Amino acid sequence: MSHASSPVPARTPKPSTIYExxxxxxxxxxxxxxxxxxxxxxxxQTVVKVEDAMARLDYTPNLAARALRSKQSYRIVVVAPEDVHFPASRVLRSAVSTADEAGYVTEIVQIGVNPSERLLTLVSAEQLAGVFSLIPLGSLEEQITSRHPDVPLVVAANYDEKMHARGSLADATPAAEMIEHLASLGHRSFYHVAGPQLWTSAANRRKTYEMTITRLALHSAGSAVGDWSMRSGYEAGLEIPLEDGPVTAVFAANDHMAIGVMRALHERGKRVPEDVSVFGWDNLEEGEYFIPSLSTVSMDLEAVGRNSMRDLISRIRNEPVGAAGLEFTPMRLIFRESTAKAPGHPS
Structure with missing residues (x-):
């Protein structure tokens, strides 16, 4: 009498090794x-060979095993704002992808505009390779670096003049070029809607605005500080002086606030750009399709994310900062329907 043989369980293929x-x-x-x-x-050519072999063998590095062997952490905490708007999301995706390609695993932590002790607690409790932040950390940055000097920290939003030539988030050169262009169209009275001054990018744009106004002997009717939102731009737009030597050009530190300004001007019976020209920053997609379409500054945000993360990885590996092959990230002005000649300026 024959008996049915018991099914033999399928063997799970062993993962490929570095030797294979x-x-x-x-x-x-x-x-x-x-x-x-x-x-x-x-x-x-060696890189191509290795990557091809890894793909053919479906090889995935075991980060836990690597950490045990090297006694190093391969975890990077990425600090992102609670409201990850379009420009920040592009920097975030690029930075995470760069870390992944270099063999690091990332953990995204979202915190408010004003960083809390939560981040300091996280850094203290976890074994980390480094911290990458998309938002300025204020006094918390100094606390982290002083308490944990062995954990490299890079804040993408805080880069200053040392990254000027790379076209970083903080490079405000296009603000001067934009004001010069508007002055050539006959504009003499300007208003600035700034971003939160904790952000180096916002502070530098405001500083460049003020310096350019002075250099060209133009008039600034004032400025307001927003929080990057359309609502804050709208509220600023309601306060722009439009009588008695009226403002004819507004520079907003980002596109969201510029769109809010245009809404407020519309409610006040002013036409853009016939009465007031408006310029933003970020080249948001909605700005291109807004009526009127928004003049703005375009920058390679993906390159910003890659460069910033490569800097962090250089610090983690104790390599010279900048040794990771940083890219030049040019910015350019995009002129659309929201800017035109000043009222009464000859054609």
Missing amino acids: VARLAGVSHQTVSRYLKGNGGLKP
Whole structure:
């Protein structure tokens, strides 16, 4: 009497090893290890061989095993605002992708505009490779670096003149170019809607605005400080002086606030750009389709994310900052329907 044989459970294929990747790529396992640590010094053709072998073997580095062997952490905390609007989301995606390609795992922590002790507690409780922040941390930054000097910290929003040539978030050069352009169209009286001054980008745009107004002997009718939102731009727009030597040009530190300004001007019976020209910053998609379409500043936010994360990884690996192959990220002015010649300016 025959008996049905018991089914043999299917074997789960063992994950590929670094040695199998090296053998298939025709390189040493030390070379594969160097690739996993960030491509340092490898020839382009070697990188292609290793990546091809990893893809064919479906090889995924075991971060936990790597951490145990090297006694190093491969976790990076990424601090993002609670409201991740369009420009921030582009920087965030690029930064996370760059960390992933370099073999690090990221954990995104969302906090309010005013960072809380929650972040300091997290850094104190966890073994981290580094911290990457999309928002300024204020006094919390100094607390983290003083209590945890072994945890590198990069704040993308805080870069100042040392990153000026890279076209970073803080580079305000286009603000001067934009005001010069508006002055060439006959505008003499300006108003500025600034972003939160804790942000280096906002502070630099305001500083550049004021310096350019002075240099060109123009008139500033004042400024208001918003919080990057359309609502704050709208509220600022309600306060812009439009009588007795009226303002004819408004520079808002981001597109959201510029759109809010245009709504307020509309409610006050002013036409954009026939009565008042409005300029923003960020090149948001909705600005292109708004009526009138918004003049703005375009920048490569993906490159900002890559550059900032590469800086952090250089610090984690004790490499010279900038050794990770940073890109030049140019910015350009985009002139659309919201800017035109000043009222009464000859054609």
